[in-house]
Amino acid sequence: MYDFARGRTYIAAAACILGIGLFSGSYTVNASGTSGSENYSKYTEYTPVKAEPEEIIRGDNEHILVAYFSRSGNTQISADAVSSASFTVNDDGTATGNAHRMAQWIEQETGGDLFLIQTEYTYPVNYAQAVEVGEGQDTDGYHPALASHVENMEQYDIIYLVYPIWHYTLSVPACAFLDEYNLSGKTICAFAANAGSRFADSLERISEAEPDAVVIEGVSVSEREIDGAEETVKNRVREIEKELSEASLAEQTKDQDMKLMIGETAVAVAWEDNESVKELKKLAGEGPVTINMSMYGGFEQVGAIGSSLVSNDVQTVTEPGDIVLYADSQIVIFYGSNSWAYTRLGKITDCTNEELASLLGNGDVTITLSL
Ligand SMILES: Cc1cc2nc3c(=O)[nH]c(=O)nc-3n(C[C@H](O)[C@H](O)[C@H](O)COP(=O)(O)O)c2cc1C
Known part of the structure; x- marks a missing residue:
């Protein structure tokens, strides 16, 4: 598997020698949200399939949304393809991606609604091909059209955004999600799945896309550590919930006399x-x-x-x-x-x-x- 931590070092060293900056903050977005299977097939030999949108899973806290993108929910999964796909295989032969697992833990801890960000077309199940497509789309500044949509975004105050790092930044489907909604005044808690790049520059990209939202750093979990990461993720969620409730209490009481x-x-x-x-x-x-x-x-x-x-x-x-x-x-x-x-x-x-x-x-x- 491609070592993104080492790859980053090599590319950064080359960039340094050549005197160019890596992902220095300005992105040209071409054809954002435009539909079309050619935006998937032009990078590798692959025929994309239209996604079947899934229903949002309602929790018991209507103010919290756990929105996640994961390749497992955005590919044509089959049991025999799982080994080349790099997913966690469940007992029933289905697979769960790393960001999906993190989103489930966050949903268990917060009781928020669980929403799968789905692109209009699926990504290749083969990992190497998926990397080619995802990286190609990012290089072209292409943010894919989405198949799933949150109908009632205004009801949520806190959005847990869970996503894999792609091409050393926020994966393009997560960018497309941020393009679609105005999250001004809301709190976005960022949780990433990675293979060595940790958060890369994804937090900055979220802030650029949503300048009037408060962005909180959650945790970024390496795929090598995902199996033991449940408590780390849940502990960070508990800390965030505590910080947010203290901040809201301070806000409510700031004008009250003691x-x-x-x-x-x-x-x-x-x-x-x-x-x-x-x-x-x-x-x-x-x-x-x-x-x-x-x-x-x-x-x-x-x-x-x-x-x-x-x-x-x-x-x-x-x-x-x-x-x-x-x-x-x-x-x-x-x-x-x-x-x-x-x-x-x-x-x-x-x-x-x-x-x-x-x-x-x-x-x-x-x-x-x-x-
Ligand atoms: C298109 C693509 C690009 C990726 N680029 C990076 C990268 O730049 N840095 C990194 O650490 N991991 C990268 N990865 C690895 C994923 O971030 C990692 O496998 C993550 O755990 C996948 O989460 P998922 O199973 O929910 O899709 C990339 C994976 C794909 C498919």
Whole structure:
């Protein structure tokens, strides 16, 4: 089998000697999406066959689409041709391509809808011939016409795009998929199958095609490692889901004020605009944060937040009403004054010094932070 990792090195070295750039970002696309079997047969001795479009497989998360291109779903597979095709052979003699396997794992993890990107004509089952056709199409800037279409793209916020690397870049059928839809405002999570080139420049190609989408790097799995890659793929999906849900929580809560209760009394606070307060707000956004405070030194109440926040301590002389972060993980509210290195969090604005002394200076209190 062609070693794409080594091939890349040789070609890059030759390009260097000749002083030319490889795939430097500008692509001329000829006849994008135009139909015609000659766009397959002109590169090798092969008679393409029209594809039978498959139905999208509905999951239980209507906001996530797992769209994949894989040669296995885009070729006339037959059991005896499987060995020359380089596919994983299933017990029933059918075959599953590497990107297809990755898409199935992602679908299991996310519950998204599973969509096979199908070209109008199938690719050769013989691997070497498929390479000739796929590479020829990319060289010619030909993005094949597609046989399968997503009817309701607007319902999806997150698109997992799973594709093989072809010709050191995004395979042309995946390019055709991006040509067809405007994915502005959506998040595209890229997962690739490769034979040595890892992502090559496919992430840049996705960003060029969809400049107003957020593109997240998933993982690229070498065909040599695909059999043991299920957990790697699923772990990366879990990480992405966590990052996305935290980002959406931060977005939802960014304009909301954080409320502070001292015992049963709500007090008004002017919060600082800093990273520590943002993190505290994130905690409060996940659910009310209740902190058991202790009177200390005759001038403050102090209590453990339960997690560490980012801090930027500076030597400070505090006043009654000041709220500060101490030692990364303790919140302190003053009814008197102290001098120490703290990170400022905010100041109570609607209490006199006497009211603060009566709220905070008569025994330990419980405070609650919420949005
Ligand atoms: C047309 C074609 C071109 C390819 N070009 C590359 C390449 O440039 N770099 C690479 O690492 N793998 C390349 N490959 C290998 C595929 O990326 C790899 O086999 C992948 O796992 C196939 O996924 P699939 O089984 O889902 O189609 C190429 C394969 C084909 C068919």
